[in-house]
Amino acid sequence: MDNFAKKYVDGFMTELIAKNPGETEFHQAVREVLTSVAPYMQAYPYLLDNKIMERMVEPERVIMFRVPWTDDKGEIHVNRGYRVQMNSAIGPYKGGIRFHASVNLSIMKFLAFEQTFKNSLTTLPMGGGKGGSDFSPRGRSDAEVMRFCQSFMTELQRHIGQDTDVPAGDIGVGGREIGYLFGQYKRLRDEFTGTLTGKGLGWGGSLLRPEATGYGACYFAQEMLATRGETFEGKTVVISGSGNVAQHAAEKAMRLGAKVVTLSDSDGFIYDPDGFNEEKIAYVKHLKNAIRGRIKEYVKQYPNAQYTGEGTKPWAVKCDIAMPCATQNELNGEAAKVLLANGCFCVTEGANMPCTPEAIEAFQAAKILYSPGKASNAGGVATSGLEMSQNSMRQKWTSEEVDAQLHRIMKDIHAACIKYGTEEDRYINYVKGANIAGFIKVANAMVDQGLV
Numbered sequence: 126m127d128n129f130a131k132k133y134v135d136g137f138m139t140e141l142i143a144k145n146p147g148e149t150e151f152h153q154a155v156r157e158v159l160t161s162v163a164p165y166m167q168a169y170p171y172l173l174d175n176k177i178m179e180r181m182v183e184p185e186r187v188i189m190f191r192v193p194w195t196d197d198k199g200e201i202h203v204n205r206g207y208r209v210q211m212n213s214a215i216g217p218y219k220g221g222i223r224f225h226a227s228v229n230l231s232i233m234k235f236l237a238f239e240q241t242f243k244n245s246l247t248t249l250p251m252g253g254g255k256g257g258s259d260f261s262p263r264g265r266s267d268a269e270v271m272r273f274c275q276s277f278m279t280e281l282q283r284h285i286g287q288d289t290d291v292p293a294g295d296i297g298v299g300g301r302e303i304g305y306l307f308g309q310y311k312r313l314r315d316e317f318t319g320t321l322t323g324k325g326l327g328w329g330g331s332l333l334r335p336e337a338t339g340y341g342a343c344y345f346a347q348e349m350l351a352t353r354g355e356t357f358e359g360k361t362v363v364i365s366g367s368g369n370v371a372q373h374a375a376e377k378a379m380r381l382g383a384k385v386v387t388l389s390d391s392d393g394f395i396y397d398p399d400g401f402n403e404e405k406i407a408y409v410k411h412l413k414n415a416i417r418g419r420i421k422e423y424v425k426q427y428p429n430a431q432y433t434g435e436g437t438k439p440w441a442v443k444c445d446i447a448m449p450c451a452t453q454n455e456l457n458g459e460a461a462k463v464l465l466a467n468g469c470f471c472v473t474e475g476a477n478m479p480c481t482p483e484a485i486e487a488f489q490a491a492k493i494l495y496s497p498g499k500a501s502n503a504g505g506v507a508t509s510g511l512e513m514s515q516n517s518m519r520q521k522w523t524s525e526e527v528d529a530q531l532h533r534i535m536k537d538i539h540a541a542c543i544k545y546g547t548e549e550d551r552y553i554n555y556v557k558g559a560n561i562a563g564f565i566k567v568a569n570a571m572v573d574q575g576l577v
């Protein structure tokens with residue numbers, strides 16, 4: 126960064142932090158984008174004159190609401206619900222709903238901000254939004270989860286719609302929760318529309334939507350590897366998380382010939398030195414999705430595997446490729462050094478912002494392949510966009526058709542990263558590429574639409 130860009134970023138961040146105190150994840154996400162786009166805006170001063178960045182960091186609307194519900198014993202609980210409608214310059218707000226105890230306004234705003242650029246990268250007409258609650262479905266019965274979802278949707282329904290805001294799943298919100306949320310939406314609004322994505326296959330969902338984020342991350346990694354004449358074949362892959370994204374990243378990487386050796390949850394990780402196969406992945410899906418167990422139970426089924434608890438993460442396991450697929454800031458500078466020392470040469474984010482700024486700096490300084498989630502996990506929202514198209518057309522595409530579109534979109538995102546992120550020494554800075562490519566379309570749409 127030259128002097129102008131550095132001064133601009135520092136001044137901007139000082140004001141942002143003063144105006145949004147304590148929102149550390151939001152500050153982190155804004156700083157990253159700003160650092161990439163400041164030199165671009167300097168080259169195109171109409172963006173500075175239009176105060177595009179100042180407008181982008183201010184959500185168009187933030188909705189916060191009370192979510193009261195009763196547990197199975199009749200005790201009353203009160204959670205807080207959120208929907209951050211960040212930017213609608215290129216389409217209706219679109220982004221997931223997260224149910225996790227850690228949810229707060231900062232996390233909602235960082236996710237909605239990231240989503241704006243990610244959705245732009247997909248080339249589909251979707252604006253950015255995100256929602257959720259500090260409610261944790263973990264350990265709750267189906268009936269409790271249903272009552273919570275119904276209460277949450279009773280308020281949210283007045284703010285969303287197929288042409289306004291189209292939520293989907295995220296951490297803690299899978300097929301079960303989307304079903305309860307959709308049921309209540311339909312009941313209150315008396316309409317069957319594509320207002321939520323990630324729906325069940327029998328009632329408006331798209332084939333391959335559950336698989337899309339993890340599969341898409343692997344398609345993106347394939348493109349990254351190809352820039353160095355490499356493939357997944359024979360590579361050892363370490364994955365964190367064991368939810369939707371992690372399961373399908375593991376499945377696809379394995380099918381592409383890799384040996385995937387770890388999965389994790391917030392309690393710890395499992396290491397299977399033999400690697401996963403179809404049967405083991407099917408067991409993990411059953412364990413996590415059907416009986417809602419913990420990942421440590423894997424070693425009872427496959428005693429050759431080892432479990433390490435106390436919240437340990439899998440980054441010390443020797444690998445060629447790492448795919449963090451759990452949550453934000455789960456891979457720090459120290460972990461990055463260990464990965465590098467062990468020979469890891471490709472890090473593809475499946476989660477949103479899982480690597481800390483120190484980790485990203487270490488990967489880029491070592492010139493290894495590193496992609497930010499807004500590029501490599503965009504396959505999920507892209508396929509949600511395809512679900513919206515199918516709903517509007519009252520059609521259902523085959524999984525081959527959806528997979529072909531997903532694959533094309535991930536290749537196109539990779540090409541956009543190369544276009545805007547290739548540096549003088551030919552190193553591909555995927556952070557810069559994704560940020561600038563995502564930014565341009567939204568910024569120009571905002572300029573075209575005037576001061577709104």
Ligand code: NDP
Nearest residue numbers: 295296297338366367368369370390391451452476477505
């Ligand atoms: P799931 O709820 O299906 O799975 C989340 C996984 O991450 C679980 O294994 C969970 O373990 C673990 N996890 C959650 N919080 C923490 C934590 N604080 N520390 C350690 N582990 C944690 O969510 P998804 O797989 O859908 O989402 C994972 C990531 O991918 C998120 O960052 C999400 O924003 C992102 N993403 C998801 C998309 C999707 O389509 N679902 C699309 C794009 C991005 P535990 O059970 O112990 O909580």
